Amino acid sequence: AAGVIQSPRHLIKEKRETATLKCYPIPRHDTVYWYQQGPGQDPQFLISFYEKMQSDKGSIPDRFSAQQFSDYHSELNMSSLELGDSALYFCASSLRETLPGYGYTFGSGTRLTVV
């Protein structure tokens, strides 16, 4: 079965650079969620989109922005990168009409290292 695809798997950037992470949800899933997991931390919710509109917002820095496109894939854009942005970034997708948590699938994550 198709899973949530995240690219790239690994990314190394320098401070103050910009990074773009991509997430391709499971086919027919209309909702995408982004999470940030710092070293030794639990995943923290950043932002979610349903039908290309932002549906919920968590602890996402102002330097970060995200959007969901017409094909439902999503991109997380991070500017003015800081060392503290080094983390594992997870994307998850689901079908909104299903019960919360059902069919909720995480991608394998993108490991961002800022040097």
Next chain:
Amino acid sequence: AQKVTQAQTEISVVEKEDVTLDCVYETRDTTYYLFWYKQPPSGELVFLIRRNSFDEQNEISGRYSWNFQKSTSSFNFTITASQVVDSAVYFCALSGGDTGGFKTIFGAGTRLFVKA
């Protein structure tokens, strides 16, 4: 607000021992969903189980079992006859409900070391 507490930061056991990972949650919602995920050193989040708030039946899957008790707001996870491959970080998580919406709230995780 919703919250998940995993009081055990690290647990170390010897292979074949049984181990229980504790999870306590807080929510004002009557409908919610609880999860356990495993995160091996490779980093991906592996889904283990989902339980909704109306289903308090305990569940067993091979060496894994889960004990859900609404009266104590706990959703504990037991690994029987642990194996080295069980070494990972385990996250308990909460989702759903009127206030929680669709995002998932994770506990801080419990790092399990299983020694041969």
